Amino acid sequence: MDAYTPHTAADPVEFYGTQVNSRLLLGTAQYPSPAILAEAIRASAAEIVTVSLRRESGAAKAGQSEPGKALAGQSFWQLIRDLGVKVLPNTAGCKTVKEAVTTAEMARELFDTPWIKLEVIGEDDTLQPDVFGLVEAARILTRDGFQVFPYTTDDLIVADKLLAAGCEVLMPWGAPIGSGRGLNNPYGLRSMRAHFPRVPLVVDAGVGLPSHAAAAMEFGYDAVLLNTAVAKAGDPVKMARAFALAIEAGREGFRADPMEARDMAAPSTPVMGQAHFG
């Protein structure tokens, strides 16, 4: 299949001073094979991929002072690096501040990037962020030179505290991770956009369909991050491309300054000057 190519003039988005043209951030877990993952990334033209670093990757073994380096030669990581995309490592599955900070440090060593998608999970069934731990971990990591992409809720006060902790990007959830339910709280997401007009906002998690991603972009969000919706589709490559198209459509729709919805019909053809019969 042809890779997706944007139809519009360059419309880059900036995260921590780094410009990218694609507004789709793609997760790398759960694909049928690394080959299909690579093809999906190419088909979507995504420039940023998230990578989850499970701590069991041998890093915690006693006596290994440089766990990241011990992993660096391993095939899967090499394959990701070979894709030539920017890697946004994440702290998926971490439940405590300490765990998240340790994982972030490992990721920085392994991928040689200050970027970290910060997840501090509060509860297993909803994988809801523990926003208190999140703010604390964000503060620690920012102080340590990380550029933090926090996975958060649509709570405005939490967002404020994350910004105060040094975050320059916010990533509110659409719905629980992996649920595919779309944008559960459109009002909350819109008001977040309105409150933080200049902070790059990324809808992260819960997106199931291309139309969900298009809706987020129509709200004026800067990008969408997703994984399961593509990885677990019957044809991940086709779905990756579908999301890229939807995100472009939503973004263009937003930039085109859409009409306001109204309660009553408004004729789309002019009535003035029409001939009167009878």
Place this chain on the structure above:
Amino acid sequence: MSDPITLDHDEAATARAANAMRVTIVGAGVAGLTCAHAFAQRGAQVTVIERKSGSGQGCSWYAGGMLAPWCERESAEPLVAELGFESLDYWRREVPGVPAEGSLVLAQARDLPDLKRFSRRTEGYEWIDGARLGELEPDLAGRFEQGLFFPTEAHLEPRKALAALTGRLVSEYGVTFRYQSDVSSEVYDPASSSAPVDDEADVVLDCRGLAARDVLADLRGVKGEMLVLYSTEISLKRPVRMLHPRIPVYIVPRGDGHFMIGATSIENDERGRVTGRSLLELLSAVYALHPAFGEAEVVEIGADVRPAFPDNLPRIRRRGRTILVNGFYRHGFLLAPALARRAAELAFDGTHFPEVMDEDRREW
């Protein structure tokens, strides 16, 4: 040479042996043993070299032994299922004790979307309700409202199956096994047409799994962890897969109250170490299937690394007189016999199998 028909039996055998293709197989896992069988059946004189002290003690030791091509079809390429059907027939024909009781796929009520998705991606099943589940597996009666039953699938006990196959190779085909032999890259040079591993061999088969990474640059390791539980409080006739968005597990009954629980799948090539998290996840999932597993005795925990190519599909490649058979990923028992037959036809007949031979070198 004399007409073989005029020779007596022993002389004929000697003559055959003299003309037989001499094959050295490196690795006595499921790949090496099925290759040994396929080549021996064609009359080759086979020697198997293995660095461990017995057959099937690498990755094969930790295999689930599910012969479930329809179930694998859910997440694997169609080729895996196609090769799997051939292998399913092989194991049922060649090895005793391969119960064809089918397999079950179940999910907790909250994970029903995963069950529906699973059903959409494959065939060869029937939807069953709680009552039918109770008929199939009385101990699971009342625990699940819906499930998928794949009646044509089977399972085997990998360790017993490979022991049985090894026995047949020795007694029926006179295959020689050299265990605890050094097969490291110093003595084995597949790039060379005169590989010193065995100067007499016409064909060398490299079935070393992940160890062949020294000559297969695109091979990677995918770690898997498993455990064996013992319980007399529950019995199952067939493998059960429990779907879960994060922790899918399967339980394979091994008989005599033993159950193999598997398996994690981690992009990592670290051998041996089983983590607390993996154990916790495997055990919670199996406990959700039936609380009796909470009381079960932990008999064994183990981990090894599966060899896989980037598309997770198997390969046959050639380097001079060496044939490499590798990349079975999570599907060793499901793929090995089908690949072994192809490797033998390649060596004996020059047959080309594009579905598993990505390096197109037709000359032999």
